[in-house]
Amino acid sequence: MVVGLLVGNAFAVLSWMFLTAPIATKARLTLYYQLEKICGRQLVTLYNLANGVMFCFLAGAMITVSATAVGVWVPIEMPGLNDVYPNSAGWVVTVLVVGALIAVVAAYGYESVAKFANIASPWMVLVFLAFGIVALREFLDETHTTIRSAGDLWALASTTIWKGGDAFPGQTKFTFWHVAFFAWFCNMAMHIGMSDLSVFRFARKSWYGIATASGMYIGHFMAWLSASMLYALQLYKVQLTPDEIARLAQAGLLEKFRSHELLLTAEQIRQLIEANVLSGPPAVLPGPLAYNACGLAGVLCVIIAGWTTANPTIYRAGLAFQAIVPRSSRFVVTLLTGALATVAGMFPAIAMKLLGFVALYGLVLMPMGAVIFVDFWLMKKFGLQSNYAELSGRAFNWAAGLAWLVTLAICWGLVQFAGIQIYFVSLPGWFIAAVIYIGASLYYQKRVRPNAV
Amino acid sequence: MVLRRCLQAASWLSLAIVVGTPTAYLLDGMTLDAVKAWMLGGTVLWFLVTPFWMGRPVPTS
Numbered sequence: 350m351v352v353g354l355l356v357g358n359a360f361a362v363l364s365w366m367f368l369t370a371p372i373a374t375k376a377r378l379t380l381y382y383q384l385e386k387i388c389g390r391q392l393v394t395l396y397n398l399a400n401g402v403m404f405c406f407l408a409g410a411m412i413t414v415s416a417t418a419v420g421v422w423v424p425i426e427m428p429g430l431n432d433v434y435p436n437s438a439g440w441v442v443t444v445l446v447v448g449a450l451i452a453v454v455a456a457y458g459y460e461s462v463a464k465f466a467n468i469a470s471p472w473m474v475l476v477f478l479a480f481g482i483v484a485l486r487e488f489l490d491e492t493h494t495t496i497r498s499a500g501d502l503w504a505l506a507s508t509t510i511w512k513g514g515d516a517f518p519g520q521t522k523f524t525f526w527h528v529a530f531f532a533w534f535c536n537m538a539m540h541i542g543m544s545d546l547s548v549f550r551f552a553r554k555s556w557y558g559i560a561t562a563s564g565m566y567i568g569h570f571m572a573w574l575s576a577s578m579l580y581a582l583q584l585y586k587v588q589l590t591p592d593e594i595a596r597l598a599q600a601g602l603l604e605k606f607r608s609h610e611l612l613l614t615a616e617q618i619r620q621l622i623e624a625n626v627l628s629g630p631p632a633v634l635p636g637p638l639a640y641n642a643c644g645l646a647g648v649l650c651v652i653i654a655g656w657t658t659a660n661p662t663i664y665r666a667g668l669a670f671q672a673i674v675p676r677s678s679r680f681v682v683t684l685l686t687g688a689l690a691t692v693a694g695m696f697p698a699i700a701m702k703l704l705g706f707v708a709l710y711g712l713v714l715m716p717m718g719a720v721i722f723v724d725f726w727l728m729k730k731f732g733l734q735s736n737y738a739e740l741s742g743r744a745f746n747w748a749a750g751l752a753w754l755v756t757l758a759i760c761w762g763l764v765q766f767a768g769i770q771i772y773f774v775s776l777p778g779w780f781i782a783a784v785i786y787i788g789a790s791l792y793y794q795k796r797v798r799p800n801a802v
Numbered sequence: 803m804v805l806r807r808c809l810q811a812a813s814w815l816s817l818a819i820v821v822g823t824p825t826a827y828l829l830d831g832m833t834l835d836a837v838k839a840w841m842l843g844g845t846v847l848w849f850l851v852t853p854f855w856m857g858r859p860v861p862t863s
Binding site for chain 1: 842
């Protein structure tokens with residue numbers, strides 16, 4: 350896991366440096382303007398719709414995360430790891446309240462939230478570090494281990510914290526390659542998908558893309574390791590209710606459970622589910638996990654992290670939708686977007702299966718990144734024209750549209766019928782999109798001449 | 803300028819508390835309950851003082 354994150358994050362940083370930033374610093378255009386020149390107004394509208402919907406679901410997952418923090422104080426039934434639908438009225442009401450608050454703040458503009466997020470971020474980074482430090486101490490106490498060298502620490506990490514094993518029921522087994530590819534592609538929409546053209550157009554040099562390493566190695570390395578330590582600790586110290594212990598005894602598993610095989614393995618969880626002790630693998634609930642480790646400061650960190658992520662995401666989704674209906678009120682569109690995100694947040698499947706969702710999000714937007722890359726660097730080499738929608742005056746560049754839709758169809762087929770997991774399909778998908786765009790452009794640019802309008 | 807420096811010092815102190823107390827817990831120098839209380843104190847201090855200097859223009863004189 351540690352090496353997988355190091356490698357995957359390095360690839361992500363390199364993608365920003367060598368794919369996104371060079372185009373951004375040469376063209377100095379936002380993603381949407383760049384796309385409109387290549388794809389035409391109608392295709393960009395379709396892209397905006399897909400982008401807006403994906404942003405809504407992402408914001409919904411963040412609302413779910415913030416809502417779990419409410420469960421620290423209010424006795425509501427929390428969703429489990431394998432839950433798809435809302436599991437209690439209390440959960441629905443909690444998400445509704447949290448989502449409504451976030452949506453209203455987003456509708457009033459996100460400048461004040463952005464300022465607040467800037468102020469909170471140094472503190473947040475250190476609270477995430479604190480999660481890891483506290484979890485490490487707890488592991489030392491629970492396992493009666495003493496660390497005298499880096500070797501001792503590595504032994505604890507590899508035999509107790511990240512010890513591997515079979516996947517939990519209903520979950521995907523993650524290998525080194527899963528971790529590395531997920532770390533690389535979880536922000537795929539931003540680097541390979543070119544969303545960050547809008548940000549890097551302000552950079553003086555393309556190598557400034559290396560600045561993303563700070564975000565990756567603090568957020569997607571240190572914070573992820575800390576979060577995984579908290580969950581591993583929860584599994585190690587799993588606390589059962591008296592009722593669950595009674596059912597465990599009835600099933601003849603109590604002694605095995607008490608002999609400190611408490612670090613739940615997939616096999617143990619399967620046994621506990623069969624014995625009707627657990628209904629599924631222990632849930633990942635950021636609020637309670639953070640509260641147990643760092644108290645109120647930890648819960649505040651979860652709330653602020655979820656809020657400051659959901660807020661601009663709802664705002665961005667609102668902008669994407671507003672671009673489709675330009676005369677609509679931004680306030681109303683953002684509120685409606687927030688409502689959609691809140692409904693999405695009620696379904697715990699999005700947050701509990703966030704890894705799969707983020708992979709899908711990157712996959713959906715990735716082909717347009719390939720189109721931009723090819724259009725910017727390769728079109729002239731094939732005797733083709735760049736920015737063909739602008740040149741031909743067409744509102745829908747079919748070459749780009751085909752590259753997007755056919756790539757998605759092929760990737761879907763690879764996942765459904767060829768057994769390739771969604772975490773890996775985006776890499777071949779990028780090359781497929783590039784080839785289709787070039788091939789389709791060779792045909793399209795012969796048929797649709799620049800002077801056709 | 804002096805006030806700004808004082809506020810910055812208080813912010814740095816709050817961050818030191820937020821990361822220092824868990825480290826003390828790791829080294830067996832503090833209980834977890836004390837860590838939680840200190841971290842909350844550090845958090846309150848950070849959000850009380852930091853908005854008064856972070857992101858604001860530095861006074862020229």
